[in-house]
Amino acid sequence: MxxxxxxxxxxxxxxxxxxxxxxxxxxxxxxxxxxxxxxxxxxxxxxxxxxxxxxxxxxxxxxxxxxxxxxxxxxxxxxxxxxxxxxxxxxxxxxxxxxxxxxxxxxxxxxxxxxxxxTLIHYVRWNPEGSRLRTYTGTEDEHQLIKSVQVAFHPLYEAILSLHDLYHVSLDSSEFSTLCDQVISQFEGMVHGVVNAKRNVSPQYFAEELRFYFDPIQLNGREYLGPGAVEMPVFLFDHILWSCDVEDETYTAFKKAYVPYNQAMVRDLYAAYEQRPSLVSKAVQELSNGDDFCETRLESAKSLVRLFNLLKSFRAPHKKLADKAYEHAAKDNYREKGSGGYEPGVLHYILQLNLNALQNLKARIQVYERK
The missing domain is CATH 1.20.58.1320 (Methane Monooxygenase Hydroxylase; Chain G, domain 1)
Structure with missing residues (x-):
């Protein structure tokens, strides 16, 4: 449906x-x-x-x-x-x-x-260009941090909308692999953003200076998070692809914490997929239900593996970048929570959940190939 x-x-x-x-x-x-x-x-x-x-x-x-x-x-x-x-x-x-x-x-x-x-949208998408750019420090590191998110933001939105379309396509359709490759191409913008940050933003400067400008503030008797990059709706991409049916309280709380910091489109799509099987769960079910071998179905499933591998190629370097930044943090400036209000270790946790979903898909593909 x-x-x-x-x-x-x-x-x-x-x-x-x-x-x-x-x-x-x-x-x-x-x-x-x-x-x-x-x-x-x-x-x-x-x-x-x-x-x-x-x-x-x-x-x-x-x-x-x-x-x-x-x-x-x-x-x-x-x-x-x-x-x-x-x-x-x-x-x-x-x-x-x-x-x-x-x-x-x-x-x-x-x-x-x-x-x-x-929010991050104000700080990145709605920030003027050139001499009018709004910054906390005016440093090249901050300029490059903003650029790293800018090059990724719209490609991520494109990838999410294409993934939403892909969700409704059967593995038996040749359209599945074509659309999946389109999602892969669009999501590569996220990888480019991480690469730019790795090359041009000093981990030490981020850890000891920049991240503190994204601290939460008190308002209306509660905390509101600052414009950290974690507010990017990668969590929605994950939600549709593999995590909307993951019953993990820690990760679910992580995702839901950032939903309000996004525009209505993102909030609505997140809610629409709650209590539904993820795309990878649907694919595993289709592979399990098929009595006869279908080459198109197999190729569609393999294209989904390629998408997972790209997601891994974004998430693994992102984790390393965060780890490196906090290694450089001076002891008197060290805090357990990152600029997005979460502990840096959560990135490893998400990566592991991501890999678990990938392994489940690959295992089902291996069984299907033996038909």
Whole structure:
């Protein structure tokens, strides 16, 4: 039975997403272009007072926020977010020093249908290009970190939507391998992002400086995570491919923690696949049910193995990159949780679950080949 898209938010085309991203990036609703160029210097000097005063100066009145449309609200949250992360990096809760912040953030969250603080989408997709780029440090490492996520974001969305289509294709169809190869091609953008980060972002600098700007802040009596790369919806790709039926409380909690930090499209697709067999489980079942040998079915299953291998080629280097970063962390700066609020060891845990699903598929293929 095909998963219905009825009731889901509109899934915009890649071209529409990119156009919207550029438009939001071009906006400066808080007149903060000049102010934000000084943020890296304030952070280098650890001048919390200057950061707080900058935030107070650019914070819009409640009445002004109510006039913002969706793109303006996204751009406003993006710019406020740079100061939220900067102030928190120096050990100060933003709402404690600017109490009026809470009302504004809540209103912006309502308009954007996102959490009441900045997310990875604000920091990466909606960040202006060139001299207007919003950064915490102004360093080349941070520029390359942003670029690493930018080159991966839209290809990941493409891969997720193609995987959603693939879910509804039988292994007996020649279309399965063709569409699976398309998913592989699209997901390669994630691999390119990891490669760029590995080459151009110092693990030591990330561990000892950059990651602290992504710390959670207190708001509405709870914590809201900062714009760490873990918010990318790779978890949704996993969810559809192999994990929506994995009964593991730790991993399920990990996935669900990041669902709210994504747009409605991602949240809706995640919910649509809950309580359903994953794509790999469906494939294993098809291989088990087939009484007669079918070459197309076998080739389709093998194309799914290729997709798993690509996912592994992303996840294994990502784990090594994270491990290397935390090896470099100074002891007085070491914390058990990474920039996304999770323990770095969870990457090994996810990789192992990923490999378990792959081994299950490969074992079933071997049985099928003996027919």
């Amino acid at each position: 095909r998963i219905s898209t009825r009731g889901l938010h509109e899934i915009p085309s890649l071209e529409k997403q990119k156009s919207e991203d550029l438009y939001i990036g071009s906006l400066d609703p808080l007149q903060s272009d000049d102010r934000l160029t000084r943020v890296p210097a304030f952070n280098k000097e650890r001048d919390v007072m200057a950061l707080v005063m900058t935030l107070q100066d650019m914070l819009p009145a409640v009445q002004e926020v109510t006039t913002f449309d969706y793109p303006q609200a996204c751009a406003a949250m993006r710019d406020i977010g740079i100061l939220l992360g900067s102030i928190k990096r120096h050990g100060v809760e933003p709402v404690h020093v600017v109490p009026s912040l809470e009302d504004r953030l809540n209103l912006l969250g309502e308009v954007t249908n996102l959490p009441p603080r900045d």
